[in-house]
Amino acid sequence: MSNHLMNTYAALPVAFERGEGAWLWDEKGKRYLDAISGLGVCALGHAHPEVTRVISDQAGKLIHTANLVRIPWQEKLADALTEITGMDRVFVANSGTEAIECALKITRIIGHQRGFDKPGVIVMENSFHGRSLAALSATGSRKVQAGFEPLVSGFLRVPFADSEAVAKIADRSNEVVAVLVEPIQGEAGVKVPETGYLETLRVICDEQGWLLIFDEIQSGLCRTGKWYAHQHENVQPDMLTTAKALANGVPIGACVARGAAADAFSPGRHGSTFGGNPLASRTACTVLDIMQSEDLNARVEQMGERMFGAFRSRLQDHPGVQDIRGRGLMIGIELNQDVNHLKTVALDQGLLLNVTSNNVIRLLPPLIIDQAQAEQIVDTVCKLIESLE
Numbered sequence: 001m002s003n004h005l006m007n008t009y010a011a012l013p014v015a016f017e018r019g020e021g022a023w024l025w026d027e028k029g030k031r032y033l034d035a036i037s038g039l040g041v042c043a044l045g046h047a048h049p050e051v052t053r054v055i056s057d058q059a060g061k062l063i064h065t066a067n068l069v070r071i072p073w074q075e076k077l078a079d080a081l082t083e084i085t086g087m088d089r090v091f092v093a094n095s096g097t098e099a100i101e102c103a104l105k106i107t108r109i110i111g112h113q114r115g116f117d118k119p120g121v122i123v124m125e126n127s128f129h130g131r132s133l134a135a136l137s138a139t140g141s142r143k144v145q146a147g148f149e150p151l152v153s154g155f156l157r158v159p160f161a162d163s164e165a166v167a168k169i170a171d172r173s174n175e176v177v178a179v180l181v182e183p184i185q186g187e188a189g190v191k192v193p194e195t196g197y198l199e200t201l202r203v204i205c206d207e208q209g210w211l212l213i214f215d216e217i218q219s220g221l222c223r224t225g226k227w228y229a230h231q232h233e234n235v236q237p238d239m240l241t242t243a244k245a246l247a248n249g250v251p252i253g254a255c256v257a258r259g260a261a262a263d264a265f266s267p268g269r270h271g272s273t274f275g276g277n278p279l280a281s282r283t284a285c286t287v288l289d290i291m292q293s294e295d296l297n298a299r300v301e302q303m304g305e306r307m308f309g310a311f312r313s314r315l316q317d318h319p320g321v322q323d324i325r326g327r328g329l330m331i332g333i334e335l336n337q338d339v340n341h342l343k344t345v346a347l348d349q350g351l352l353l354n355v356t357s358n359n360v361i362r363l364l365p366p367l368i369i370d371q372a373q374a375e376q377i378v379d380t381v382c383k384l385i386e387s388l389e
């Protein structure tokens with residue numbers, strides 16, 4: 001093992017050599033079922049033949065030009081994303097964090113257009129928006145922020161899933177520009193707000209002239225059985241951030257906007273050397289095509305219902321289980337104790353899973369899992385939980 005990597009990850013003691021669909025193989029040839037998809041990224045599974053074909057074809061033609069010239073695949077991607085979301089314009093970046101940065105910069109521009117000295121964004125407790133200074137400042141976790149002060153200013157924090165708390169901010173500050181929220185909080189432990197919460201936020205934002213921004217970096221792209229999780233409700237944001245599954249593992253992120261937010265930038269105000277290069281953009285176009293043509297949303301909804309049903313019937317009487325929640329194939333099982341050790345126990349049993357907030361088993365399997373794989377995940381996870389003290 002090399003000592004030359006900065007000490008940022010407590011990596012599990014395994015390295016994978018190849019994958020196929022929901023399966024992974026380590027260096028010794030042992031097979032594992034992937035119930036985390038590289039953190040919600042490989043939604044179409046590993047080594048998807050069409051994605052592989054498109055990547056190698058594009059790599060043989062043109063990987064990168066920078067945005068000094070037109071990039072037709074980036075334009076096609078923008079057309080596809082605006083069609084899916086019903087929005088107007090897209091900025092293509094390289095990660096979720098950068099998509100958030102773009103959205104936050106737009107709130108500053110709009111705030112200054114309104115004559116605000118200190119444009120503010122309302123953010124949520126326990127949220128996660130990334131690790132850059134602005135993104136970690138927006139994030140509602142002391143663990144993420146501690147030691148990186150001074151934080152970027154301009155964030156006003158309220159409890160998640162509490163629309164009254166958002167409405168009350170109007171009395172405290174007259175320089176609010178936007179509300180930033182995850183429709184389902186991922187890192188916080190798969191927290192799903194009550195139906196109607198997002199619609200109420202929309203009403204408040206319309207009354208106050210605030211922009212509504214949805215961070216769908218984790219919850220988007222068929223993960224919950226809709227293109228974007230907010231589409232379960234009758235609500236349209238002003239901006240939306242998307243990343244993770246967008247190119248099935250090729251780094252990419254995007255900020256999608258409509259109305260004034262879509263027209264905030266002019267040349268020179270924002271940019272990225274790599275952002276939206278032909279390789280990443282074409283791969284993302286292919287991923288969206290496959291999601292559409294394979295009717296992935298319907299598949300996810302059906303498989304999600306089966307998995308939730310199975311978990312609930314097997315675990316409902318287990319005293320250690322506090323909650324089983326989520327939507328589609330974004331699944332959280334909250335336990336009454338720290339279950340971080342289950343990651344390595346599961347690994348021994350050939351299952352890759354994730355624990356977030358210390359006591360929530362988080363499952364984000366590839367969206368293409370079949371019935372037998374879903375059953376194997378449920379069975380292994382239930383046995384792990386049943387073995388807890």
Ligand SMILES: *Cc1c(COP(=O)(O)O)cnc(C)c1O
Pocket residue numbers: 095096097098100128129130131182186187215216217218219243244253
């Ligand atoms: C993963 C994630 C991010 C950060 O994305 P990166 O690609 O890691 O920069 C931001 N917001 C949410 C909700 C996420 O899940």
